Amino acid sequence: MEWISNSRILIVGLGLIGGSYAKALKRLGFHVTAIEKRRSAVDFALANGIVDEAYTSVVGDVVASADAVIFGLYPKVFVEWIESYQQYFRSGAMITDVTGVKSCIVYDIQRMLRDDVEFIASHPMAGKEVYGVENADDAIFRGANFIITPTEQNTQSAIAWAQSMGRLLGFCHIAVLSPEEHDEMIGYLSQLTHCIAVALMTCSDNQHLVDYTGDSFRDLTRIANINDAMWSELFMLNREMLLRYMDIFSSEFLSMRDMIEKGDVESLREKMRLSTERRAYFNR
Amino acid sequence: MEWISNSRILIVGLGLIGGSYAKALKRLGFHVTAIEKRRSAVDFALANGIVDEAYTSVVGDVVASADAVIFGLYPKVFVEWIESYQQYFRSGAMITDVTGVKSCIVYDIQRMLRDDVEFIASHPMAGKEVYGVENADDAIFRGANFIITPTEQNTQSAIAWAQSMGRLLGFCHIAVLSPEEHDEMIGYLSQLTHCIAVALMTCSDNQHLVDYTGDSFRDLTRIANINDAMWSELFMLNREMLLRYMDIFSSEFLSMRDMIEKGDVESLREKMRLSTERRAYFNR
Numbered sequence: 001m002e003w004i005s006n007s008r009i010l011i012v013g014l015g016l017i018g019g020s021y022a023k024a025l026k027r028l029g030f031h032v033t034a035i036e037k038r039r040s041a042v043d044f045a046l047a048n049g050i051v052d053e054a055y056t057s058v059v060g061d062v063v064a065s066a067d068a069v070i071f072g073l074y075p076k077v078f079v080e081w082i083e084s085y086q087q088y089f090r091s092g093a094m095i096t097d098v099t100g101v102k103s104c105i106v107y108d109i110q111r112m113l114r115d116d117v118e119f120i121a122s123h124p125m126a127g128k129e130v131y132g133v134e135n136a137d138d139a140i141f142r143g144a145n146f147i148i149t150p151t152e153q154n155t156q157s158a159i160a161w162a163q164s165m166g167r168l169l170g171f172c173h174i175a176v177l178s179p180e181e182h183d184e185m186i187g188y189l190s191q192l193t194h195c196i197a198v199a200l201m202t203c204s205d206n207q208h209l210v211d212y213t214g215d216s217f218r219d220l221t222r223i224a225n226i227n228d229a230m231w232s233e234l235f236m237l238n239r240e241m242l243l244r245y246m247d248i249f250s251s252e253f254l255s256m257r258d259m260i261e262k263g264d265v266e267s268l269r270e271k272m273r274l275s276t277e278r279r280a281y282f283n284r
Numbered sequence: 285m286e287w288i289s290n291s292r293i294l295i296v297g298l299g300l301i302g303g304s305y306a307k308a309l310k311r312l313g314f315h316v317t318a319i320e321k322r323r324s325a326v327d328f329a330l331a332n333g334i335v336d337e338a339y340t341s342v343v344g345d346v347v348a349s350a351d352a353v354i355f356g357l358y359p360k361v362f363v364e365w366i367e368s369y370q371q372y373f374r375s376g377a378m379i380t381d382v383t384g385v386k387s388c389i390v391y392d393i394q395r396m397l398r399d400d401v402e403f404i405a406s407h408p409m410a411g412k413e414v415y416g417v418e419n420a421d422d423a424i425f426r427g428a429n430f431i432i433t434p435t436e437q438n439t440q441s442a443i444a445w446a447q448s449m450g451r452l453l454g455f456c457h458i459a460v461l462s463p464e465e466h467d468e469m470i471g472y473l474s475q476l477t478h479c480i481a482v483a484l485m486t487c488s489d490n491q492h493l494v495d496y497t498g499d500s501f502r503d504l505t506r507i508a509n510i511n512d513a514m515w516s517e518l519f520m521l522n523r524e525m526l527l528r529y530m531d532i533f534s535s536e537f538l539s540m541r542d543m544i545e546k547g548d549v550e551s552l553r554e555k556m557r558l559s560t561e562r563r564a565y566f567n568r
Contacts, residue, residue, distance in 0.1 A: 204562075246540075
C-alpha cells in the first residue's frame with residue numbers, strides 16, 4: 001500500500017497517540033476512521049473534526065474498507081483484537097501499531113496473522129503525561145524519534161511504508177531496529193527512567209516540597225505522573241530487559257554512594273565528567 | 285540596611301548566579317560592583333553593562349563601600365574569603381550568599397564574623413546547565429523558589445532584608461527554613477536528583493541513543509551535564525543527609541524491582557498511583 005491521497009486509514013484505539021496520529025493524517029488529506037469503545041472519545045473526535053468517521057464497536061465493513069490499520073491499543077488488548085477480528089481486514093491491508101514493547105507481541109501477531117495482510121511494527125517515541133484524544137496533539141511528533149521494528153517476515157515495501165508514515169506524521173529521525181534491539185533501548189531509555197521517577201517521587205510524603213524545589217526535581221518527576229495500567233503492563237512484558245537495566249543502574253548508583261561515603265572525591269568527579277561527556281551525545 | 289535606590293551592592297564571584305543577581309539588581313537601579321578573579325568574566329560583565337564596576341582582586345575600599353555583599357562563591361572558598369577579608373566590610377553591612385549547602389557553613393561564618401556586620405544565608409533555587417556570567421539570565425528566577433536560612437543569631441530585620449531581596453530578584457515563593465531543614469530538602473530535591481541523573485547517564489556507552497530516545501530520558505539526564513568541581517564539593521558538605529536520601533531512594537527502587545521480578549502487578553500499580561498522587565502537589 002502506498003500513501004496516496006485517497007488512502008483510507010483506520011485507527012483502532014483513539015487515545016492520546018491514536019488521536020494525535022488521526023489529527024496529523026486527516027490534516028494531510030487522508031480519510032481517517034476510528035474505532036474506540038469510549039463513547040465520549042468518539043463524540044469528541046467527531047465534534048472536533050479529528051476523524052472523518054468513528055465507531056464505538058468493531059464494524060466488519062469499516063475494518064474491510066481500510067487500506068491501513070493503525071493500532072493504538074495496549075499490547076495485550078491489541079493481540080486479542082487481532083485474534084478476534086482479523087477476518088475483517090481487506091486483503092493487502094497494511095497493519096501497524098504504536099506499542100511500547102515489541103518482541104513479546106510482534107512475532108505472535110505475525111504468526112497468527114493472515115498471509116494476505118502484513119504487520120509492520122513501529123513505535124513513536126513521543127508522549128505526554130495526559131491521556132485521551134481530548135489531549136491529542138501531533139506537535140509532539142516534531143523533532144521526535146520514530147522506531148520501526150521489522151522481522152524477517154516483513155517486506156521491504158512494508159518497511160518503506162512505515163518510514164513514509166513516520167515522515168508524514170512529522171517525526172525527525174526514523175530508525176530501524178530489531179524487536180529485541182528496540183526492547184533493550186526502551187528498557188533503558190524509557191522503562192528504567194519511569195521506574196526511577198516513581199521511586200524518587202515516593203521517597204517523601206512531604207506535601208510542601210513544591211515551595212522549596214528547583215527545576216531538577218520537577219524534571220526528574222514529570223513522568224512520575226504515570227498511567228499505572230499501561231506502564232505496569234509494559235514493564236511486565238519487557239521484564240527481563242527492564243530488570244537487567246534496573247540492576248545496571250543500581251550498581252552505578254551504589255558505586256556513587258560508596259564514593260560519597262568514603263569521600264573519594266576524585267572518583268566522584270570522574271563519574272560526573274563521564275556523565276557530562278555522555279550527555280553531550282544528546283545535543284543534536 | 286534597607287533596599288533603597290542608592291544602595292551599593294557588591295557581588296563576590298560573578299558566575300551564572302552572581303551574574304544573574306547583578307543583572308536583576310542593576311536593572312532595579314542599584315549600584316552593582318563585582319569582584320571576580322576571572323579577567324574575561326569581568327571584561328564581559330563591564331562590556332555588557334551587567335555591573336557598574338568590577339575588579340579581579342579584593343580591593344579594600346571597594347568592599348568597604350558596599351552596603352550589602354552577596355557571595356556567589358563555592359562554599360569552601362566563601363568561608364576562606366570571610367576569614368581573609370572580613371576586616372574590609374563596612375560596619376553595618378549585610379552579607380548573604382547563594383550557597384547550596386547551609387548548616388556546614390552558616391554557623392562557622394556567623395561565629396567568626398565581626399559583630400558589626402550580619403550574615404543572613406539564602407539559597408536561590410534556580411540554575412542552568414551552563415556556567416559563567418556569559419550565561420547570566422535573571423529570567424531563571426521568575427516562578428522559582430528562594431530559601432532563607434536564618435539562625436538564632438540573625439535579626440528579624442536581616443530576615444526581612446533577605447525576603448525583600450528575594451522579591452526584588454523576581455522569585456515567586458520565599459521560604460524560611462532552618463539550615464538543617466534546608467540541607468535535608470536539598471539532599472532530597474537537588475543532590476539526590478543529581479546523583480540519579482549521573483548514575484542513569486553512566487549506565488550505557490551507546491553513542492546512538494539520541495536516535496531512539498523520547499523526552500523522558502532527556503528530562504532525567506538534563507542535569508547529568510554537571511559541574512563536577514562544584515557538585516562534588518556540595519555533596520561532601522552535605523554527605524550525611526545525601527546518604528540518608530540515597531538509601532531511602534535505593535530502598536524504594538529495589539522494592540519496585542522486586543515487584544517487577546515477582547510479577548506483583550497490584551503492588552506496582554499501587555506505587556505508581558502513590559507517585560502520581562504525590563507528583564500532583566507540584567502543580568501550582
